[in-house]
Amino acid sequence: MEGKMTSSVKKKITRFLKLLLPILVTQVTLFAMSFFDTVMSGNYGPKDLAGVAIGVSVWVPISTGLTGILIAVTTLVANYNGAQQKEKIAPLITQGLYLALTVGVAIIIIGSFLINPVLDHMNLEKHVRTVAYHFLRALSFGIIPLFLYSVLRYFIDGIGRTRTTMIITVLSVPINVVLNYFLIFGNAGFPRLGGVGAGVASAITYWIILGLATYIVLTKQPFTSYRVLRTFSPISFSAWKTILKIGLPIGLSIFFEVSVFAVVTLLLSEFDTITIAAHTIAMNFASMLYMVPLSISMALTIAVGYEVGAKNFHSAKQYSIIGILMALLVASVFGLIIYLFRYDVAGIYTNDHTVQMMAGGFLIFAIFFQLFDAIAAPIQGALRGYKDVNITLLMMILAYWVVALPIGYFLATNTDWGAKGYWIGLISGLCFSAVTLFIRLNLLQKKKEETAAVAS
Template sequence: MEKLRPHLRPTLLLAYPVMLSQLGHVLVNFVDSVVVGHIGKVPLAAVGVGVSTTSVLLVLGIGLSMGTVPLVAAADGRRDLPELGRLLVASVWMSALAGLVLAGLGQLLPSLLYLLGQPSEVVRLAGPWVQVISLSLFPLMVFQGFREFAAGLGLTRQAMWLSILANGLNGVLCYAFVYGRWGAPEMRMMGSAWATLIARGMMAAFMAAYVLNAKRLREERAAVTSLLPAGATIRRAADLGAPIGVQMALEVGAFGLSLLMAGWLGVTTEAAHKVAIDVASMTYMAASGIAAAATIRVGNLRGSGNLGGARQAGFAAYWLTFGFMGVMAALLIMTRHIVPYVYITDPQVVAQASTLLLVAALFQVSDGLQVVGLGALRGLEDVKVPSVVALLAYWAVALPLGYFLGFKLGMGAPGVWTGLLVGLTIVAVVLLQRFRRETEPEFAATLAASAEEPAAV
């Protein structure tokens, strides 16, 4: 533990802005849910269905953009300015193009909602909301393109402040549009979607302005020789980002499908699931901030040739996450009967949400450790195997087990969530062991030696 101490402070300094920035994505949904939840449980359930479907697209895009981070961190560790210039252009182009594609795909989602076995009144409200919220994926991805490049250089506070500002704007606009306050039209549930679109557009504009004008980045901008992306650079970023996006989509998709399973049990259960998943998502995104710091620290140290330091930085992030998520688990247990009232006062929804929050408390540590494991491995540019682990753990174990417990054994939504707990724990254990092995000096030396052997003729 003594060897890890020097890495705790640098990791925290990188992590807390990312934690707040990542929380921004979830707080948008939190504000939407709280404001809409006071209209009734059907609109709350509709927002839940909308979020569960569009979130798969959102995290697929975010994961793709994150492929830039370890490359930028490693290039910065070498102070390879030409490569940093190429990565800046590639990051923005890749994210913007992905945003266009994802926004277009989102327009097709409403036609699929009717196939998911959800209550008809919920689907009717969710369809238009999904179409508007999907449009916001384009500015969000533009924001990500600039943000992830800056994050790879260790510049994380700017995105934090922008996320705080955007969430404040979203909260004000959401309240005004939903209830028709301060001269705004009363749009009810749809108002929350339009508020999110406007807030994300502001985030994109301000993040772009920072990267393109900040004095701190003048050397990286000066290294840009073409505004068109280099094919090899964008392929490298996509090769890392695509598996990250797939892994994140698999995880979020598993949680999204669990919400749809809750919908099969009725509107009340679906609304309760929405409350509990919102709370769990906030603690998860906070832990993902530490994971992002682990990616930057591990990638930078590895890029400078210090694999031992990279190993220590990764384990420092593990311990920080373990402590943080342990505290969150205790808080959830103590407040599980109070938190649901922030969203809704329906006694049946509150009772079911309280039960689900207890299960959520149980998987806090596993959830945190699996996301920091993913972050540390990204710093090693190890992304494909973790994606396979996620596929098997969530879709071959967690969801079938959850369905069996929830529907065959009659446990309902808590059974579905127990399946998720098992899946998260499997991923956490496997990734911890993989990071431990990948950073062992003997294993790294074997890989280096094999890479230097001449190819057989």
């Protein structure tokens, strides 16, 4: 019996890796757009780097929060797949696209009124503010395609074909880098736009990945068998309600988590440009490493969602354990790499020695980010697979807005820690979320197994 159980776990690890690796490549590649925007803007000049950082800090919480709402599509598709209810998937995707389009248009309209007031409230140098404003305006042309692509991507991932989204994304990154090269530095006869060119390049790239995803869904198996994008039924607010019931808590959880990092960057605008640039470098690199636990989280949503749909709660629990242990192992390796090579990492982003030294100091704190994220992120993904999203939302609000931000603000403004105080606050919030989410997952899994035992 023990041998069979060991064999079962090994098979699950193999299956999970097959599901995870394409998601990881996709997430790292998607993040590479932001990475290259930051690196190439930094090589153009510290002020353009700071301007792009401010622009990204305004945009990322909004985009990740709203696309987070659409993650419900992955959960629902995985559940339908596990329950052998394939016919429900195409209508779900149609309504998801309608919802994404509506949200995208609303964000463009609202953003056009709010960009200036938000930037006016920051103590920014004139050039930094100009770059941030025009970066955001350029990026706005990519909002609708990004949201529409997210729905198609979550459909593709939800049926377990994560390798396809990997291919789409990998193809798009060289295009983004080339466009950055032309538009940031004014090469090959293009206008020299500095940091603003990064926003233009990203917007164009979003249209390209939407086109690729649409082509694949319409022409390639097994996607054509689901008949997605073949017919467009009228808007169904009841279907929107189904998506939002799961997606809204997910989106808000992501928003409250990501926005606190953005608020910290905005609060750092009170410090000098060197500090903003150094913080941006450290946070950008930490965010790139976060793609591993985030990818594990997304893979767990699919794996756990499928098993929950099929009422295999023991298998769902096994996948959760596999994901968390895998994330912790990788985080330990990343922590060692950061400690040994932190100044070399900073040197990738900038040639300014002062910025490099300060960024190296910030990167020490990123080690603790890796460890706590390795627990919190996979658990969030597993909970989404169970459709357990409301308690997670409450935990995120408490972790980041009741614990992290107040502690960080107090340390930054009332002690000698200065900007580093914000990093200590963020680490405190991550620790709180890791502990509370771990408790929640354990309680939920025990309840599910007990219910299944009674039913049998």
